[in-house]
Amino acid sequence: xxxxxxxxxxxxxxxxxxxxxxxxxxxxxxxxxxxxxxxxxxxxxxxxxxxxxxxxxxxxxxxxxxxxxxxxxxxxxxxxxxxxxxxxxxxxxxxxxxxxxxxxxxxxxxxxxxxxxxxxxxxxxxxxxxxxxxxxxxxxxxxxxxxxxxxxxxxxxxxxxxxxxxxxxxx
Amino acid sequence: xxxxxxxxxxxxxxxxxxxxxxxxxxxxxxxxxxxxxxxxxxxxxxxxxxxxxxxxxxxxxxxxxxxxxxxxxxxxxxxxxxxxxxxxxxxxxxxxxxxxxxxxxxxxxxxxxxxxxxxxxxxxxxxxxxxxxxxxxxxxxxxxxxxxxxxxxxxxxxxxxxxxxxxxxxxxxxxxxxxxxxxxxxxxxxxxxxxxxxxxxxxxxxxxxxxxxxxxxxxxxxxxxxxxxxxxxxxxxxxxxxxxxxxxxxxxxxxxxxxxxxxxxxxxxxxxxxxxxxxxxxxxxxxxxxxxxxxxxxxxxxxxxxxxxxxxxxxxxxxxxxxxxxxxxxxxxxxxxxxxxxxxxxxxxxxxxxxxxxxxxxxx
Numbered sequence: 001x002x003x004x005x006x007x008x009x010x011x012x013x014x015x016x017x018x019x020x021x022x023x024x025x026x027x028x029x030x031x032x033x034x035x036x037x038x039x040x041x042x043x044x045x046x047x048x049x050x051x052x053x054x055x056x057x058x059x060x061x062x063x064x065x066x067x068x069x070x071x072x073x074x075x076x077x078x079x080x081x082x083x084x085x086x087x088x089x090x091x092x093x094x095x096x097x098x099x100x101x102x103x104x105x106x107x108x109x110x111x112x113x114x115x116x117x118x119x120x121x122x123x124x125x126x127x128x129x130x131x132x133x134x135x136x137x138x139x140x141x142x143x144x145x146x147x148x149x150x151x152x153x154x155x156x157x158x159x160x161x162x163x164x165x166x167x168x169x170x171x
Numbered sequence: 172x173x174x175x176x177x178x179x180x181x182x183x184x185x186x187x188x189x190x191x192x193x194x195x196x197x198x199x200x201x202x203x204x205x206x207x208x209x210x211x212x213x214x215x216x217x218x219x220x221x222x223x224x225x226x227x228x229x230x231x232x233x234x235x236x237x238x239x240x241x242x243x244x245x246x247x248x249x250x251x252x253x254x255x256x257x258x259x260x261x262x263x264x265x266x267x268x269x270x271x272x273x274x275x276x277x278x279x280x281x282x283x284x285x286x287x288x289x290x291x292x293x294x295x296x297x298x299x300x301x302x303x304x305x306x307x308x309x310x311x312x313x314x315x316x317x318x319x320x321x322x323x324x325x326x327x328x329x330x331x332x333x334x335x336x337x338x339x340x341x342x343x344x345x346x347x348x349x350x351x352x353x354x355x356x357x358x359x360x361x362x363x364x365x366x367x368x369x370x371x372x373x374x375x376x377x378x379x380x381x382x383x384x385x386x387x388x389x390x391x392x393x394x395x396x397x398x399x400x401x402x403x404x405x406x407x408x409x410x411x412x413x414x415x416x417x418x419x420x421x422x423x424x425x426x427x428x429x430x431x432x433x434x435x436x437x438x439x440x441x442x443x444x445x446x447x448x449x450x451x452x453x454x455x456x457x458x459x460x461x462x463x464x465x466x467x468x469x470x471x472x473x474x475x476x477x478x479x480x481x482x483x484x485x486x487x488x489x490x491x492x493x494x495x496x497x498x499x500x501x502x503x504x505x506x507x508x509x510x511x512x513x514x515x516x517x518x519x520x521x522x523x524x525x526x527x528x529x530x531x532x533x534x535x
Contacts (some may be wrong), residue, residue, distance in 0.1 A: 029217065036296035036307065038222050047295065065181035073188045079299040081213030082307075083334050083341055087206050088196035090299070092189060099185045138196060143348050143369055 013111050023171050028075050029055055036082060047153045049124060051075050053161050057168050058102035058121045061111040072098025085139065097123050111169075113162055120161030124154040131138045211238050211336055217337040218307060221296040259386055266355075281325035286442035287400055289323075290314060294432050295339070304347035304367060305333070308340045310437060315339045319398055322436040327404040327427030328352065328392060338482030345405075347374060353395030354405050357446060359383045363421065365405060371428070372409065375421040380413050384421055391446045409497055489515050522529050 001137050031050035033071040039046035059068030076094030080087040101123060108115050149166045185357060199205060282289050290310060298305025308314050312335040320332045322342050328348065334341040343350050350367040361382045363375040378384055388408045393402030404423040414420045494501060496516045499509040 029220065032299065033220055033224065033298050036217070039297045040294065040306075046303075051299070064186045069185050069188050073192070077192075077209065078213050078217070081210045082296075082341075083303055083343060084298060084305045084347070085351070086196050086199040087209055088192040088199070088450055092196070095185065095188045095192065101182070102181070111393045131286060138200065142346065146257070160407060170457045 024058060024060065024071075027058075027168065027171070028071075028112050028161065029076075032075070032078055032082065035079075048129065048160060049100075050155055051090075052094065052124060052127050053120065053157065053164055054168075055098055056101050056120060056161070057165050060119065061168075062102060063105045063110075065099045066100030068098030068100075068157040069095050070098070072096070072101075072154065080118040085135070088110035089131065089139070090133055092134060093127055097127055100126075101132055116165050117158045117162050120158035120165075123156045124157040128153075175322050186449060188408055197395060205334070210334060211345050212336040214307075214334075214336045214339055218296065218336070221307070221311060222338075223484060225293075225295050234373050274430075277325050278436060280437060286444065287438050288440040289438050290316070290324075290338075292316070292432055292437050298341070304344040304350075304369065306330075306342050306344065308332075308342055308435065309338075311336045311338045311340050313337050316437050321399045321403075323399075323403055323438060323443060324427050324430070324432075327406060328399055328424060329427045329432065331398050332437065342435075344428070346371060346428065347505065351396070352405070353393040354390045354403075355407075356384055357389040357391060357392035357448075358385075359492055360446070362395070363390070365390070365423065371424070373406065373423045373425055375408075375419060375423055376417045378421055379417055380394055380419055382419070384408060384411050384419060386411055390423060400420075400438065400441030400443050402446055404480065489517065492516050 031054040070092035076091035079090040292308040292310040296307040330344040392399035410422040494509040
């Protein structure tokens with residue numbers, strides 16, 4: 001790796017991102033509220049995984065896998081409670097997302113827009129695919145996995161993630 | 172041990188979180204039960220916020236839209252066009268009001284007409300997850316809504332309640348892949364099982380290839396599932412094709428979801444109804460009267476004259492005549508069988524040819 005390419009792999013700030021717990025709670029609840037309310041009027045927005053984007057953001061900015069695990073598990077379990085599937089499906093997937101996001105944040109500059117876009121895309125695809133694997137393996141649900149559609153939605157989610165993360169930076 | 176946990180702290184926490192959730196999941200799947208407490212907390216915490224947002228939206232939409240329209244009108248023309256804009260807005264507002272009133276009236280009319288006891292509810296949220304076909308209603312167990320109750324509109328069935336909380340309830344829509352309901356066709360009363368597909372078209376399973384179902388045919392609830400009362404409209408068949416195994420592939424467009432979902436009825440006490448008869452009007456077929464018999468025409472087999480045509484018919488007729496000539500009554504028990512070897516009475520004296528009678532025109 002050359003010196004010039006290191007800036008992408010080096011975290012820009014060594015200190016952890018400090019977010020007030022109240023703000024974290026409000027943002028998480030708003031993301032969940034967005035997911036359950038907005039698709040009533042704009043159905044195409046149901047593919048916007050706001051709780052996932054919020055999980056990724058907080059896990060990236062906390063720069064600690066343990067925090068990512070706790071944030072992912074909490075948001076996932078609340079999301080599970082509002083779905084009709086057994087509790088734990090979103091919890092497990094978002095726990096893993098939170099962990100990996102926290103892990104990745106220690107090696108990349110997560111304030112770089114390109115990195116954020118790529119991570120948003122990657123974690124959306126990972127989230128959808130792993131949820132499908134869990135639903136098939138643990139619950140015996142047999143709906144197919146549409147990889148192309150997931151890729152497109154991943155790009156859309158990543159596109160939304162960039163400005164959303166920028167707004168959350170201001171909190 | 173402590174050094175190990177400190178060194179692999181994040182991995183340990185991850186594994187602990189995963190194992191705990193897997194155990195929770197396994198418990199729910201194995202016992203087929205739900206961790207109700209967590210759901211009650213989440214629903215009670217989130218749904219009141221959704222209700223507040225919905226109330227805020229419905230109350231402010233009219234105000235803001237009117238305000239924006241008036242701003243546009245100001246820019247264009249402050250006199251006539253402002254009046255026109257106001258009238259247009261008012262018209263739009265009244266139309267919306269009318270539509271809402273129509274919807275409410277049709278819901279109320281259906282509610283009063285239906286023998287089932289129902290309660291009106293409003294949809295205040297959807298379920299989480301991209302593929303989710305779940306909605307939340309603003310009526311819960313405190314209003315008498317319980318798990319397993321049917322949710323309908325005057326146009327058709329919508330779904331069923333899968334969880335009921337004090338202030339809200341969760342409804343799985345008929346388009347969800349895990350939804351199933353017993354249905355019956357209107358014309359030929361063919362039974363099947365309706366299953367959601369995750370999109371706007373549903374599939375009806377277990378209809379054998381030999382059974383008659385046509386595109387455009389209506390399906391109604393059969394009441395077999397003990398959730399939906401019999402006789403509620405489900406939808407209209409869009410595509411029918413023979414399946415690969417024994418069953419047809421019947422795709423149906425659900426009628427309950429076509430007008431959009433805003434207000435629904437929860438069936439508190441269902442009463443089975445009869446399936447309405449098909450509205451299809453019978454097509455009349457005009458037939459001309461039969462042509463008059465031609466006395467000069469050769470009719471060796473007696474087709475036109477109404478006489479017997481095939482050899483088997485002629486033989487049967489010969490046996491009948493022979494039996495009658497011997498006083499035998501066919502079909503009577505204890506009768507002595509006739510002697511069919513005696514000469515045919517008709518051979519001695521041929522019967523008079525039957526004159527052809529023109530038939531009246533019939534409508535079928």
